[in-house]
Amino acid sequence: MxxxxxxxxxxxxxxxxxxxxxxxxxxxxxxxxxxxxxxxxxxxxxxxxxxxxxxxxxxxxxxxxxxxxxxxxxxxxxxxxxxxxxxxxxxxxxxxxxxxxxxxxxxxxxxxxxxxxxxxxxxxxxxxxxxxxxxxxxxxxxxxxxxxxxxxxxxxxxxxxxxxLDDTAEEHPEAIRIAGEIAQALIQTKEIQMLQVTAPLIKDKDLLKEVLNQLTLIFRDACVQRSGGNSFLSDQTEQVQALCRAIPKAKLFQLEQVVNEIQNAMVFHANMTILVTVLCAKLRAAAGR
Ligand SMILES: [Zn+2]
Structure with a gap:
């Protein structure tokens, strides 16, 4: 703990x-x-x-x-x-x-x-x-x-x-890339791509944390843009737009809640394999895949 x-x-x-x-x-x-x-x-x-x-x-x-x-x-x-x-x-x-x-x-x-x-x-x-x-x-x-x-x-x-909590942490290019790939994988019907892109997270808790932060930004952008507003927190315009096209607003909102749940679970659970597996399954379910 x-x-x-x-x-x-x-x-x-x-x-x-x-x-x-x-x-x-x-x-x-x-x-x-x-x-x-x-x-x-x-x-x-x-x-x-x-x-x-x-x-x-x-x-x-x-x-x-x-x-x-x-x-x-x-x-x-x-x-x-x-x-x-x-x-x-x-x-x-x-x-x-x-x-x-x-x-x-x-x-x-x-x-x-x-x-x-x-x-x-x-x-x-x-x-x-x-x-x-x-x-x-x-x-x-x-x-x-x-x-x-x-x-x-x-x-x-x-x-x-x-x-x-000043953001002294440097930019995380790897986390940004993986979060973008997860967003893309969510649009696919097959699960395999999601499992592939999230595999590196099982061994790296800090990376998972950062990826979750990035995903929050992507999903928030998508929610706002889907409602006709402007939000560019994530800097991942292509992925955000693709999500907006493929996933209804209510589901985009659920995606952000899934991320939130996993962030909370991370505080107390150390088993990374389970966390990442649950993340994949819940994201896919929330996206209706
Ligand atoms: Zn005590």
Whole structure:
């Protein structure tokens, strides 16, 4: 299982977080900005660290709290997530978070609220969140993730500690190529091409991670373009257009959700063969192949 040391974040960020934990000064609101895979991975690790019962080296990975955190079943870690479309993080979901925050912790420790894709909160939802951030209940931590904090209201930002996962990672030409090939393989009826292009991912977790990031961009572009909008996040115009021609909009949307599922699964599952096999099967099913 992951700890802070193993997260794909810079040394500076690790040090900042280590200091917060060591001094027991974790702010009550954190915004982690960066790509979805890395921000949510770090957020989950921090949540485990906050509920961990070990004295140091949190999350220890072996105490019952860590085990529950990693199984996604810790009663004091609450996850709410927006979708890919603006305002899909509904005000009702935020209100539910807010009322839960005033209920006492079930295990007597810290309560953590993971709010993923916070950028998809409407202004109304953000204002609802703001109310609890202004006077957060004791021992409660809110962790928001988003591509960039500028997508959030200034009032939210000013009450939160910012963690930026700066994109120091170089361009990944191989990941870009493979993601493009996966997009092409999705249009084919036969499975063989998909299996061939994804084969190198089984042995390389970092490459898989990066390919998933690229796929998110391609599918998002395709979704938006299929709806008549402009989106050029991926720089893979040909593949995006081919997907738009071959796959209906609802299915394009499902493709992005499959990628999201695999990104979440990657945090806790180490068996790469299974992950890649499931990725291929689910992508093909989502594309109606
Ligand atoms: Zn622990």
């Amino acid at each position: 992951l700890n802070l040391e193993q997260c794909a974040v810079s040394e500076a960020v690790k040090q900042k977080l280590d200091t917060m934990f060591a001094q027991k000064r974790v702010p009550q609101a954190l915004i982690i900005e960066g790509d979805y895979a890395r921000t949510t991975e770090l957020a989950r690790v921090l949540a485990a660290g906050l509920v961990c019962q070990s004295q140091d080296n949190k999350p220890c990975g072996i105490c019952s709290s860590c085990i529950k955190a990693h199984a996604g079943s810790h009663p004091d870690i609450y996850l709410a997530e927006g979708g890919l479309t603006p305002r899909s993080f509904k005000v009702d979901a935020v209100r539910a978070v807010r009322s839960d925050a005033y209920v006492q912790s079930q295990e007597g420790g810290c309560k953590v609220y993971l709010l993923f894709r916070a950028e998809s909160m409407s202004a109304e939802a953000q204002n609802a969140l703001l109310k609890v951030l202004e006077e957060p209940p004791a021992q409660t931590v809110f962790i928001l993730t988003c591509p960039t904090a500028h997508l959030l209201l200034q009032t939210i930002r000013s009450r939160s500690q910012m963690i930026t």
